[in-house]
Amino acid sequence: MKNQDAPHGSKPLYVTGKGMELDQASGDLPGGENLEKQWVHVAMAYTSGKMKAYLNDTRLINIPHLAFDPIGISIRALHAGEKSLYYVKNIRLAEGGVKYYDRFLQDGKIIASGIRFDVNKATLKPESMGILNEIASLMKEHPEINFSVEGHTDSDGDDAFNQTLSEQRAGTVVSTLREMGINSNRLVPKGWGESKPLDTNGTPEGRANNRRVEFVKK
Numbered sequence: 001m002k003n004q005d006a007p008h009g010s011k012p013l014y015v016t017g018k019g020m021e022l023d024q025a026s027g028d029l030p031g032g033e034n035l036e037k038q039w040v041h042v043a044m045a046y047t048s049g050k051m052k053a054y055l056n057d058t059r060l061i062n063i064p065h066l067a068f069d070p071i072g073i074s075i076r077a078l079h080a081g082e083k084s085l086y087y088v089k090n091i092r093l094a095e096g097g098v099k100y101y102d103r104f105l106q107d108g109k110i111i112a113s114g115i116r117f118d119v120n121k122a123t124l125k126p127e128s129m130g131i132l133n134e135i136a137s138l139m140k141e142h143p144e145i146n147f148s149v150e151g152h153t154d155s156d157g158d159d160a161f162n163q164t165l166s167e168q169r170a171g172t173v174v175s176t177l178r179e180m181g182i183n184s185n186r187l188v189p190k191g192w193g194e195s196k197p198l199d200t201n202g203t204p205e206g207r208a209n210n211r212r213v214e215f216v217k218k
Contacts, residue, residue: 010074013053013061015042020053020060023067027060046070057116059127090205100138104145104217110135111198113212115173120157122168124176132173135215136180146186146218149174154207155194167191173213188218 014021017036019028029035035056043054046066053061077086100110115132116125124132139145151166151173170189178184200206 011068011070012076013044015040015055020055022051022053022061022063025061025063029055029058029060044073054127057125057127100134101142104138104215109214109216111212111214113209115213117169117172117211120161120165122165122172124172132176132180136177136182139177139182139186146188147215148188148190148218149177150214150216151189151191152196152198152210152212152214153194154210155197155201156207159193163191163193163195165191166193170213 011023017034018032019026041054041056043057045052049065049069051061051063051066051070052059075088075091077088080086103110112131112135114130115128117123117128118125139147149170151168151170153162153166155162167189168191170191174187174189177187194201194210197206197210198212199209201210
């Protein structure tokens with residue numbers, strides 16, 4: 001990442017086979033998993049001084065107050081050569097997200113693809129709590145808002161299993177929001193299985209987009 005305070009300098013985010021390091025922050029994948037010699041998914045988010053970085057959907061870097069404002073990004077593969085090749089694909093830069101309330105007013109719903117679950121289960125992953133905290137805050141600030149909480153899956157697996165899984169995942173989200181202080185009568189869980197894809201199910205990225213939770217105006 002390029003540093004605004006030092007136009008010709010940078011702060012490297014190191015990505016290894018099993019972890020990440022940025023400045024004084026670092027983190028390793030749980031269980032010491034090593035991902036060398038395989039594709040990995042790297043994601044970074046910077047909002048209002050907060051810097052987070054993920055390796056295969058697991059948050060390994062969380063800096064509440066980054067000491068500089070990143071103004072760009074460069075990618076460098078250390079020790080790359082003819083006998084040690086590095087490949088990069090599917091780079092995507094996303095503009096800062098629209099606030100959830102504005103999105104709700106505009107679309108009548110909020111699509112939350114960042115709510116993650118364990119594979120083939122309705123158990124929430126820890127990184128989902130950031131979005132759920134924002135949804136809970138939104139509902140507390142706007143008591144007039146009620147949601148149909150709708151789970152969606154990709155097309156992998158059996159149709160009936162995916163339908164049940166989507167219902168269970170919607171139920172988990174509703175239960176979590178209730179535990180966070182949202183009244184039960186403001187939330188209704190619903191599952192759609194694989195019947196309403198947003199994207200193709202022919203690529204990993206498309207399937208990831210289809211695995212989502214939507215908060216629909218009720």
